[in-house]
Amino acid sequence: MNGKSTTTRTKLERGRSALGPALELVHTGRAPTRAVLTSELGVTRATAGAVAAELEALGLIKVDSSPGSAAGSQGRPSHRLSVRDSGPVVLAAQVHADGFRAALVGLGGRIVATVPGCVAVMADPAQVLGEVVEAGAQLLRESGLRCVGAGLAVPSAVAEPEGTALNPLHIAWPAGAPVRDIFSACVRAAGINGPAFTGNDVNLTALAEHRHGAGRGAQHLLCVATGHRGVGGALVLDGRLHSGSSGLALEVGHLTVNAEGRPCHCGGRGCLDVETDPLAFLTAARREPGPEESLLKQSGDLLRAEYGDPAVRAAAEELIDRLGLGLAGLVNILNPDRIILGGLHRDLLEADPERLRAVVADRSLWGRSGSVPILACTLDHNSLVGAAELAWQPVLDDPLAALA
Amino acid sequence: MNGKSTTTRTKLERGRSALGPALELVHTGRAPTRAVLTSELGVTRATAGAVAAELEALGLIKVDSSPGSAAGSQGRPSHRLSVRDSGPVVLAAQVHADGFRAALVGLGGRIVATVPGCVAVMADPAQVLGEVVEAGAQLLRESGLRCVGAGLAVPSAVAEPEGTALNPLHIAWPAGAPVRDIFSACVRAAGINGPAFTGNDVNLTALAEHRHGAGRGAQHLLCVATGHRGVGGALVLDGRLHSGSSGLALEVGHLTVNAEGRPCHCGGRGCLDVETDPLAFLTAARREPGPEESLLKQSGDLLRAEYGDPAVRAAAEELIDRLGLGLAGLVNILNPDRIILGGLHRDLLEADPERLRAVVADRSLWGRSGSVPILACTLDHNSLVGAAELAWQPVLDDPLAALA
DNA sequence: CACGGTTTGTTCACTCATGGCACAAAGTGC
DNA sequence: GCACTTTGTGCCATGAGTGAACAAACCGTG
Numbered sequence: 096m097n098g099k100s101t102t103t104r105t106k107l108e109r110g111r112s113a114l115g116p117a118l119e120l121v122h123t124g125r126a127p128t129r130a131v132l133t134s135e136l137g138v139t140r141a142t143a144g145a146v147a148a149e150l151e152a153l154g155l156i157k158v159d160s161s162p163g164s165a166a167g168s169q170g171r172p173s174h175r176l177s178v179r180d181s182g183p184v185v186l187a188a189q190v191h192a193d194g195f196r197a198a199l200v201g202l203g204g205r206i207v208a209t210v211p212g213c214v215a216v217m218a219d220p221a222q223v224l225g226e227v228v229e230a231g232a233q234l235l236r237e238s239g240l241r242c243v244g245a246g247l248a249v250p251s252a253v254a255e256p257e258g259t260a261l262n263p264l265h266i267a268w269p270a271g272a273p274v275r276d277i278f279s280a281c282v283r284a285a286g287i288n289g290p291a292f293t294g295n296d297v298n299l300t301a302l303a304e305h306r307h308g309a310g311r312g313a314q315h316l317l318c319v320a321t322g323h324r325g326v327g328g329a330l331v332l333d334g335r336l337h338s339g340s341s342g343l344a345l346e347v348g349h350l351t352v353n354a355e356g357r358p359c360h361c362g363g364r365g366c367l368d369v370e371t372d373p374l375a376f377l378t379a380a381r382r383e384p385g386p387e388e389s390l391l392k393q394s395g396d397l398l399r400a401e402y403g404d405p406a407v408r409a410a411a412e413e414l415i416d417r418l419g420l421g422l423a424g425l426v427n428i429l430n431p432d433r434i435i436l437g438g439l440h441r442d443l444l445e446a447d448p449e450r451l452r453a454v455v456a457d458r459s460l461w462g463r464s465g466s467v468p469i470l471a472c473t474l475d476h477n478s479l480v481g482a483a484e485l486a487w488q489p490v491l492d493d494p495l496a497a498l499a
Numbered sequence: 500m501n502g503k504s505t506t507t508r509t510k511l512e513r514g515r516s517a518l519g520p521a522l523e524l525v526h527t528g529r530a531p532t533r534a535v536l537t538s539e540l541g542v543t544r545a546t547a548g549a550v551a552a553e554l555e556a557l558g559l560i561k562v563d564s565s566p567g568s569a570a571g572s573q574g575r576p577s578h579r580l581s582v583r584d585s586g587p588v589v590l591a592a593q594v595h596a597d598g599f600r601a602a603l604v605g606l607g608g609r610i611v612a613t614v615p616g617c618v619a620v621m622a623d624p625a626q627v628l629g630e631v632v633e634a635g636a637q638l639l640r641e642s643g644l645r646c647v648g649a650g651l652a653v654p655s656a657v658a659e660p661e662g663t664a665l666n667p668l669h670i671a672w673p674a675g676a677p678v679r680d681i682f683s684a685c686v687r688a689a690g691i692n693g694p695a696f697t698g699n700d701v702n703l704t705a706l707a708e709h710r711h712g713a714g715r716g717a718q719h720l721l722c723v724a725t726g727h728r729g730v731g732g733a734l735v736l737d738g739r740l741h742s743g744s745s746g747l748a749l750e751v752g753h754l755t756v757n758a759e760g761r762p763c764h765c766g767g768r769g770c771l772d773v774e775t776d777p778l779a780f781l782t783a784a785r786r787e788p789g790p791e792e793s794l795l796k797q798s799g800d801l802l803r804a805e806y807g808d809p810a811v812r813a814a815a816e817e818l819i820d821r822l823g824l825g826l827a828g829l830v831n832i833l834n835p836d837r838i839i840l841g842g843l844h845r846d847l848l849e850a851d852p853e854r855l856r857a858v859v860a861d862r863s864l865w866g867r868s869g870s871v872p873i874l875a876c877t878l879d880h881n882s883l884v885g886a887a888e889l890a891w892q893p894v895l896d897d898p899l900a901a902l903a
Numbered sequence: 904c905a906c907g908g909t910t911t912g913t914t915c916a917c918t919c920a921t922g923g924c925a926c927a928a929a930g931t932g933c
Numbered sequence: 934g935c936a937c938t939t940t941g942t943g944c945c946a947t948g949a950g951t952g953a954a955c956a957a958a959c960c961g962t963g
Contacts, residue, residue, distance in 0.1 A: 111949065130911060142950055144912065160912085169960040170910025254865070261865060315744040328832075332736070339834020340719040346831045346864050351755040354768065362862065364758065427750045428732075428832060430743020458766065460750050461658070461665060515920065534940060546921055548941060564941090574939025575929040 111495075113138060117146045119491045121156050121176050122202050123306045129158070130173035147176060153494055154182050155202060178203040183498070184238070185486035186231040186245040186287060188278075189296065189479045190223060192265045192323045196476065197231035199238060200483035204307035206476065208234045220260075220268045221277050228281040235287065243497065244289035244486030245282045248296040248478040249274055250322055255342035258293055265323050289497075292485035297327030297437070298336055298345070299481025300472065304435050305331040306484060308474040313433035317425060319347060319418075320437030320472070323391045326368050326421075330429060352420040367421040371414050373439050379410035395442045402446055411446050418443060419454025426459040426467055437472040444471055515899075517542060521550045523895045525560050525580050526606050527710045533562070534577035551580060557898055558586050559606060582607040587902070588642070589890035590635040590649040590691060592682075593700065593883045594627060596669045596727045600880065601635035603642060604887035608711035610880065612638045624664075624676045625685070632685040639691065647901065648693035648890030649686045652700040652882040653678055654726055659746035662697055669727050693901075696889040701731030701841070702740055702749070703885025704876065708839050709735040710888060712878040717837035721829060723751060723822075724841030724876070727795045730772050730825075734833060756824040771825040775818050777843050783814035799846045806850055815850050822847060823858025830863040830871055841876040848875055 113136055120126035120135050133143035150156045159175040184199040184207055198209035212230050217223060224247070235242055251263035251274075258275025260268060268274075275293040282291040301318035304310040310318070316331040328345035330337045338344050348368030349361045356365020369375060373394035377384045385393050401407045418440060425431075434455075436444045444451050452469055459467075474480055490497040517540055524530035524539050537547035554560045563579040588603040588611050602613035616634050621627060628651070639646055655667035655678075662679025664672060672678075679697040686695040705722035708714040714722070720735040732749035734741045742748050752772030753765045760769020773779060777798035781788045789797050805811045822844060830838075838859075840848045848855055856873055863871075878884055894901040 113949085128911095133911090139951055140912065141914080141952085145949085168910080169908080171912075171958040171960095173911060252865075332741070337736070340836035341834060343865055344832065344834035346834075349831060349864065350828065351758065354755065354758040361864065424754065425832070427753060428748065428829070430745060430748035430750075432744035460753065460765065461656075461747055517920085532940095537940090542920095543922055544941065545923085545943085549920085572939080573931040573937080575941075577940060 111146055111149060113142065113146050114149060114494050115492050117143070118150055118155060118202075118494055121150070121178060122204075122487070122491060123311070124203065126176055128173035128175050132176060147174070150494065151179075153498060155179060155490075155494060155498075156182075178205065181240065183241040183243045183490075184235075185289070185483050186228070186235065186242055186282070187248075187479050187483035187486065188224075188227045188231060188246070189248045189476070189482060190227065190266060191250055191296070195223065195227045195230075196479055197227050197234065198476070198479055198483075199231070199234050199240065199242075200480060200487075202487065204303065204474070204480045204483065206480070207240070208238055209476070209479075210234060218267050218269070220263075220272045220274055221281070223266075224274070224278050224281045225284075228278070228285045228287070232285040232287060242288050243490060245278070245287055245291040246299075246482035246485035247274070247278045247291070247293045248299045248482040249293060250296050250327075252346060253293055253295050253342050255338065255340075261343070264325070289486065290489065292482070292488075294336075294482065294485055295327065295329070295338075295342075296322070296478040296481075298329040298338055299485065300437055300477040301329035301331050301435070301481070302336050302484045303474055303477040303479075303481035304472055305334065307480060308477060309435045309470040309472055310433060313431070315429065315431040315433070317429055317431035317434045318437065318472075319422065319425070319434065319440055321372050321391070321439040324372055324374065326371060326440075328425070330431070347421065347425060350421045350424050352417040352424075356417075367417065370417040371421070371440065371443075376410055376414055376439060379413055380404075380407045381410075391439060394439050398439075398442045398446050411443060412450065414439075415443050415447055415451050416454055419451050420458055422451075422455045422469070423458035426455060431467060434467055434469045435472050436469065437477070441471045444469060515550060515553060517546065517550050518553060518898050519896050521547070522554055522559060522606075522898055525554070525582060526608075526891070526895060527715070528607065530580055532577035532579050536580060551578070554898065555583075557902055559583060559894075559898060559902075560586075582609065585644065587645040587647045587894075588639075589693070589887050590632070590639065590646055590686070591652075591883050591887035591890065592628075592631045592635060592650070593652040593880070593886060594631065594670060595654055595700070599627065599631045599634075600883055601631050601638065602880070602883055602887075603635070603638050603644065603646075604884060604891075606891065608707065608878070608884045608887065610884070611644070612642055613880070613883075614638060622671050622673070624667075624672050624678055625681050627670075628678070628682050628685045629688075632682070632689045632691070636689040636691060646692050647894060649682070649691055649695040650703075650886035650888070650890035651678070651682045651695070651697045652703045652886040653697065654700050656750060657697055657699050657746050659742065659744075665747070668729070693890065694893065696886070696892075698740075698886065698889055699731065699733070699742075699746075700726070700882040700885075702733040702742055703889065704841055704881040705733035705735050705839070705885070706740050706888045707878055707881040707883075707885035708876055709738065711884060712881060713839045713874040713876060714837060717835070719833065719835040719837070721833055721835035721838045722841065722876075723826065723829070723838065723844055725776050725795070725843040728776055728778065730775060730844075732829070734835070751825065751829060754825045754828050756821040756828075760821075771821070774821040775825070775844065775847075780814055780818055780843060783817055784808075784811045785814075795843060798843050802843075802846045802850050815847060816854065819847050819851055819855050820858055823855050824862055826855075826859045826873070827862035830859060835871060838871055838873045839876050840873065841881070845875045848873060 126132040151158045157177050157179045184201045187198045187200045189196045194213040196211045199207040251260040260272045260274045279291040297320050310316040318329045326348040328347035349366045352367050353365030358364045359366040359369045373390035376394045530536040555562045561581050561583045588605050591602045591604045593600045598617045600615045603611040655664040664676045664678045683695040701724050714720040722733045730752040732751035753770040757769030762768045763770040763773045777794035780798045
């Protein structure tokens with residue numbers, strides 16, 4: 096009379112199958128009310144009601160039925176759905192050239208608490224990640240919230256399925272460092288629950304922007320960003336990150352964008368990487384590059400503050416033209432329906448949006464593709480939020496299993 | 500390439516949900532027996548049995564229970580599954596520079612009947628497609644089989660969602676011709692049942708090779724092929740064709756592969772398109788190009804018959820190096836786990852596989868990605884079979900609804 | 904302020920795909 | 934022949950989801 100199920104079959108732990116999609120809709124803000132949830136899921140009102148009630152019982156969302164607020168249209172007002180404030184969180188961490196940042200991120204990409212750690216990044220990933228995770232664990236203790244996973248963003252390609260960082264150049268880690276294993280070990284050592292994930296920062300930026308920022312609603316979202324050195328890219332297809340068969344997709348830095356350009360370490364010349372990064376900009380603008388970590392900031396400030404300066408403007412236009420050529424090449428290959436730019440590329444876009452759009456339209460094959468919207472990244476700490484998305488994914492896929 | 504696989508599923512027409520996946524497994528040859536089907540679907544034997552029985556009742560597959568054939572292993576031999584011989588077919592058609600071909604294609608990519616029509620392709624798409632469809636309808640009448648749809652492959656990018664051919668250059672059709680609408684109209688006029696689809700021939704080649712040829716089992720399959728003029732590409736991700744947001748993805752012809760190369764009509768120079776097509780090969784080998792339609796054949800024959808000739812060999816090696824550079828660029832962007840080559844590119848691969856693989860490995864960023872397997876297309880009439888796949892897709896997605 | 908009209912939430916019986924079992928069937932090896 | 938293994942089949946339980954009827958909450962209008 097007691098043991099109904101002894102063996103843990105796969106299907107036994109399967110909950111309501113619409114649970115995951117429903118949570119994702121609330122998570123991404125596409126289901127503000129239960130009525131919208133019903134139509135978005137394509138189920139009956141009864142089912143949507145049961146699903147919403149179950150998600151509320153799990154402590155993930157809030158179903159607000161009381162308020163006689165501004166309805167606008169006629170008919171009975173629908174219950175409003177939102178992410179629960181004091182629901183579970185994930186630990187998100189980000190490592191970059193200037194240091195690290197740890198945060199607690201709730202559903203909806205909401206940063207609950209964050210602390211920027213300002214260590215000078217050292218060559219030992221284990222030590223750095225230990226500090227990052229400890230900072231996150233401290234936040235977690237202070238908050239008293241439940242943690243369901245952890246995610247880490249690193250400025251390097253991450254090979255699948257090994258989880259090794261292939262080119263963590265500007266954080267001076269050894270190439271091939273097993274960052275995923277190290278991060279997982281740190282997370283476990285800190286007593287944090289849930290699985291741990293690691294990904295490339297530009298990939299995670301794209302993921303975050305797709306779910307909560309400028310990429311919302313795009314079906315084929317291309318993201319290109321410059322960090323301190325080098326160029327990264329990412330592609331989100333139908334809501335899922337496309338990182339290739341071994342995690343190395345969208346290494347777009349070595350598209351040729353200037354046949355007479357400077358030689359690149361890859362063996363070619365005129366690569367996007369060396370033609371559109373902050374160092375290239377400062378050089379073209381005939382400014383003295385400062386210390387490496389601040390190249391990005393230095394470039395952005397210069398671009399915003401002194402765009403009137405002919406040398407700065409000429410340098411910017413040169414880079415915009417190169418960037419446009421690279422983007423046009425990617426448009427021809429990937430045919431995205433939206434492009435978002437980060438880092439210096441974002442600053443270049445904002446300096447002269449029309450010029451960039453014109454170059455892309457002119458150099459991509461079809462007028463249609465050329466009219467791809469090009470937008471700037473909008474989220475603060477987008478790769479941090481992206482790292483959190485990584486950790487949230489199991490919950491979105493199967494809330495019952497992930498919270499069990 | 501027509502309907503974007505409507506995600507808004509109306510539960511009314513929902514049959515057994517495992518029906519589609521099961522049919523796809525049999526269709527692609529990945530479920531030779533019912534036992535394999537059971538494990539591949541991840542369901543119980545009872546369910547797999549019911550699904551197989553239902554597919555058999557629908558006249559789509561054959562369940563072979565009798566044979567006491569060579570089992571090999573111990574235990575009760577499983578029923579063998581195969582595509583039914585006299586089951587429904589789709590009408591597949593292909594238009595190319597030398598004429599057209601029409602065929603009836605069953606499940607499993609089996610060409611039941613075919614007729615090569617050898618018209619000189621004229622400037623009027625309606626007339627050509629009318630002839631093609633009529634040839635197919637004739638085959639259909641002779642066979643007496645049931646037709647559940649039609650698919651067409653054209654040597655041009657096909658814009659979505661309009662279904663217009665953007666660059667049907669070597670068949671002398673007007674750019675922007677509404678090929679899908681024309682084809683659909685012809686199919687309806689011929690009294691053929693089922694929906695009609697139209698797609699780019701290289702895309703369809705990739706789809707066919709993925710399901711029945713050299714691309715089987717690949718998760719991220721990149722296909723690059725040269726026809727008579729120009730280069731086309733295609734990408735199959737997780738079994739579905741990726742054709743971008745408006746059908747124009749993988750227009751790979753204008754990757755720069757030779758900084759000092761000849762100018763291209765796209766505005767750049769040294770594009771893959773003009774550096775690795777049959778005309779480029781013949782020119783490099785200092786041979787007199789014949790009439791346009793036979794450039795491809797002429798090149799292939801030359802490559803196979805006279806590879807000992809120093810001029811031919813040098814030309815081939817030059818093209819292989821250029822092609823390798825282009826493929827390496829695509830590897831960096833797409834990170835496929837397999838590459839298949841068609842047309843002249845296939846001939847180049849077979850002329851010197853090691854050289855091509857070495858170039859790709861050398862010029863792609865990571866050793867891992869460099870070791871991507873590069874294979875030749877294997878199917879006869881692969882774009883024809885791919886066109887059939889397009890027409891089969893609704894049946895694979897939902898057999899009950901599609902056959903109703 | 905009662906009135907229909909509209910939209911949404913809720914309850915309940917019903918459907919049906921699937922899991923879980925027990926048992927039968929069909930092979931191999933000794 | 935007999936154990937053993939593997940697969941097919943019949944039957945019941947489960948549970949997610951539907952569909953329809955009803956209740957609730959808001960709008961307007963007179």
